Amino acid sequence: MALTTYAEAARLALQACMKANPAVVVLGEDVGRGGIFQQYKGLQQEFGAARVIDTPISEATILGAGVGMALAGLKPVVEMRVVDFALCAMDEIVNQAAKARYMFGGQGRVPLVARLPIGLWSGSAAQHSQSLEAWFAHMPGLVVVAPSTPQDNYSLLRAAIDCGDPVIYMEHKELWGLQGEVSDQRIPLGKAGIVQQGNDVTLVTWSKTVHAALEAKTSKSVEIIDLRTLWPWDRETVFASVRKTGNLLVVHESVQAAGFGAEIAATVAEELKVPVKRLGAPRIPVGYSKPLEDEARVTAQKIEASLQ
Amino acid sequence: MRDLLDSRLLEASFLTMSDRALALYRTMARIRAFENAAEEASQGSVAAFGASLAQANIRGPLHLSTGQEAVAAGVCINLVKDDYVTSTHRGHGHTLAKGASMEAMMAELFGRANGPNGGKGGSMHLADFSVGMLGANGVVAAGMPIAVGAAHAVKIRNEKRIVACFFGDGAINRGPFLEALNWAAIHALPILFVCEDNRWSATTPTDAMTAGEGALARAAAIGVPGVQADGNDVFAVDRESARLAKEIRDGKGPRFLHAITYRFKGHVSVDAAAYRDGAEVSRALQNDPLIVAAQKLSEADARKILQEADQEVKRALKAAAAAPWPQARNAYTDIQDTGGERWR
Numbered sequence: 001m002a003l004t005t006y007a008e009a010a011r012l013a014l015q016a017c018m019k020a021n022p023a024v025v026v027l028g029e030d031v032g033r034g035g036i037f038q039q040y041k042g043l044q045q046e047f048g049a050a051r052v053i054d055t056p057i058s059e060a061t062i063l064g065a066g067v068g069m070a071l072a073g074l075k076p077v078v079e080m081r082v083v084d085f086a087l088c089a090m091d092e093i094v095n096q097a098a099k100a101r102y103m104f105g106g107q108g109r110v111p112l113v114a115r116l117p118i119g120l121w122s123g124s125a126a127q128h129s130q131s132l133e134a135w136f137a138h139m140p141g142l143v144v145v146a147p148s149t150p151q152d153n154y155s156l157l158r159a160a161i162d163c164g165d166p167v168i169y170m171e172h173k174e175l176w177g178l179q180g181e182v183s184d185q186r187i188p189l190g191k192a193g194i195v196q197q198g199n200d201v202t203l204v205t206w207s208k209t210v211h212a213a214l215e216a217k218t219s220k221s222v223e224i225i226d227l228r229t230l231w232p233w234d235r236e237t238v239f240a241s242v243r244k245t246g247n248l249l250v251v252h253e254s255v256q257a258a259g260f261g262a263e264i265a266a267t268v269a270e271e272l273k274v275p276v277k278r279l280g281a282p283r284i285p286v287g288y289s290k291p292l293e294d295e296a297r298v299t300a301q302k303i304e305a306s307l308q
Numbered sequence: 309m310r311d312l313l314d315s316r317l318l319e320a321s322f323l324t325m326s327d328r329a330l331a332l333y334r335t336m337a338r339i340r341a342f343e344n345a346a347e348e349a350s351q352g353s354v355a356a357f358g359a360s361l362a363q364a365n366i367r368g369p370l371h372l373s374t375g376q377e378a379v380a381a382g383v384c385i386n387l388v389k390d391d392y393v394t395s396t397h398r399g400h401g402h403t404l405a406k407g408a409s410m411e412a413m414m415a416e417l418f419g420r421a422n423g424p425n426g427g428k429g430g431s432m433h434l435a436d437f438s439v440g441m442l443g444a445n446g447v448v449a450a451g452m453p454i455a456v457g458a459a460h461a462v463k464i465r466n467e468k469r470i471v472a473c474f475f476g477d478g479a480i481n482r483g484p485f486l487e488a489l490n491w492a493a494i495h496a497l498p499i500l501f502v503c504e505d506n507r508w509s510a511t512t513p514t515d516a517m518t519a520g521e522g523a524l525a526r527a528a529a530i531g532v533p534g535v536q537a538d539g540n541d542v543f544a545v546d547r548e549s550a551r552l553a554k555e556i557r558d559g560k561g562p563r564f565l566h567a568i569t570y571r572f573k574g575h576v577s578v579d580a581a582a583y584r585d586g587a588e589v590s591r592a593l594q595n596d597p598l599i600v601a602a603q604k605l606s607e608a609d610a611r612k613i614l615q616e617a618d619q620e621v622k623r624a625l626k627a628a629a630a631a632p633w634p635q636a637r638n639a640y641t642d643i644q645d646t647g648g649e650r651w652r
Contacts, residue, residue, distance in 0.1 A: 058487035064453020071442055072461035103433035105426035106642035143646045165644040189646050232647020
């Protein structure tokens with residue numbers, strides 16, 4: 001099978017959804033030229049400027065207009081470029097999109113997918129490198145997804161667009177060029193994947209650190225779970241694995257303090273009474289210079305040390 | 309005369325001039341009656357502005373549009389049921405004028421299960437999608453991007469609707485104001501921006517916080533044509549809204565109405581607004597939009613309409629007090645379907 005990049009996989013998923021459902025529209029900066037990561041390449045030519053909508057640099061209104069479109073019956077895919085910029089639209093995400101259905105007593109729903117890429121992006125420094133998935137997992141009303149492979153990006157973006165709830169869809173900026181096989185496989189939201197079988201320790205992770213975990217060399221037999229969806233997270237798969245291994249390590253690129261790993265570790269400790277451990281970035285902004293940036297990286301070597 | 313209470317103002321374009329005047333006055337009278345009743349039922353609703361918490365049927369901060377009725381009535385008479393409205397934290401008048409049931413609205417304010425939001429929204433999130441009212445909003449200017457999105461959806465789907473987006477004078481100092489107007493202009497969206505200027509941003513005079521020439525000049529700078537109207541003269545608001553709405557329906561793009569009115573009450577219902585100049589308030593009260601409008605009606609008609617509104621709100625209060633509370637389990641519904649059975 002031919003290899004497909006992570007960015008192209010997302011494009012294929014979006015293209016398929018737009019073909020299948022005329023209510024699916026895209027809005028965001030630069031989408032008409034394919035988006036800066038080319039994840040929208042050719043879509044405006046194919047579906048027209050009325051459905052692939054170029055917008056001003058107006059994050060609050062890009063997201064807020066998405067909410068209005070959704071309440072009026074469309075299924076918008078909202079491009080936010082990077083999660084760091086989506087902070088200009090936090091009211092629209094947190095107070096509007098996540099709350100509308102509940103506040104209005106179910107009169108309206110917001111079937112919106114907001115693409116908020118996360119992660120380090122070589123040399124991009126403090127305002128273009130963050131992984132803020134825990135902020136959104138904290139918020140009732142939101143689904144949070146973080147795909148790690150081209151196949152997952154295809155399958156999960158399709159699932160996200162099919163979902164009737166607002167989805168915070170967090171691709172990783174250093175994965176856009178990652179190649180892999182992509183089929184029309186469907187993966188439901190909320191379902192983790194076991195990417196490596198093992199018996200000694202369960203390693204739960206998502207997004208780019210899945211690959212770092214696979215690279216880590218250790219004498220232990222490690223079961224690696226790619227969570228894929230952070231909310232709702234797949235406790236059944238995690239619990240089943242931890243029951244087998246008796247140990248848990250959660251690894252994520254986001255800052256460790258108050259990260260989503262804490263939620264998983266606490267839940268597993270409460271439910272299964274096993275030793276738990278977390279590995280995340282130190283609580284520092286991401287520095288520009290490589291030696292500084294590297295401090296924020298969660299690498300295979302750091303994972304190896306945590307597994308000892 | 310047809311029953312205006314039921315056919316509402318939504319078919320008002322077919323009304324004769326005198327029927328139209330009666331319809332406008334009736335809407336204003338109903339809003340006034342609703343606000344007065346809600347004000348009374350909310351005393352003790354929140355510990356703020358020196359007031360202390362007490363037992364009240366309406367809980368939490370309650371933002372009254374008393375004195376601003378002409379804006380809601382004059383704009384909404386130019387809308388049909390399918391048109392959309394977005395509103396503000398001071399949104400009871402817009403909701404009522406758009407055709408929502410007073411009884412259901414009062415039930416929502418009382419937190420009862422039969423409110424349009426099932427008791428989940430209350431005053432600040434009041435919505436009635438069945439009449440195109442897409443929600444009040446607890447955040448200043450936050451309805452503007454949503455209104456723009458609804459208008460954009462209308463355009464994409466080639467629908468006939470228009471959107472009326474209400475916001476206050478405080479909203480023009482927030483970023484989404486600029487973003488929403490710019491967006492509506494570049495996409496030529498079918499939206500009427502209504503700046504309901506009651507002169508106050510909570511307890512601060514908006515003028516002191518606003519540079520330049522204000523709302524209309526800002527709209528003009530973005531290329532959204534507009535007009536200023538006396539927001540206490542319902543006939544003036546109606547006249548200007550009719551013209552702007554027609555231009556929007558003719559496909560000419562967004563329009564802007566700057567309606568200058570006055571907030572009779574404090575920021576919330578327990579705020580006595582002692583920070584305001586008494587002379588300013590007295591002048592405003594003499595310019596009460598209901599008094600202004602009544603001059604165009606016979607005394608008998610005006611009295612009858614006021615009495616009917618009073619009776620209607622009494623029925624609404626009684627019904628709301630007797631209405632069932634939501635079940636506790638409803639706290640867990642309509643959050644999200646995906647993972648929606650998991651609360652921790």
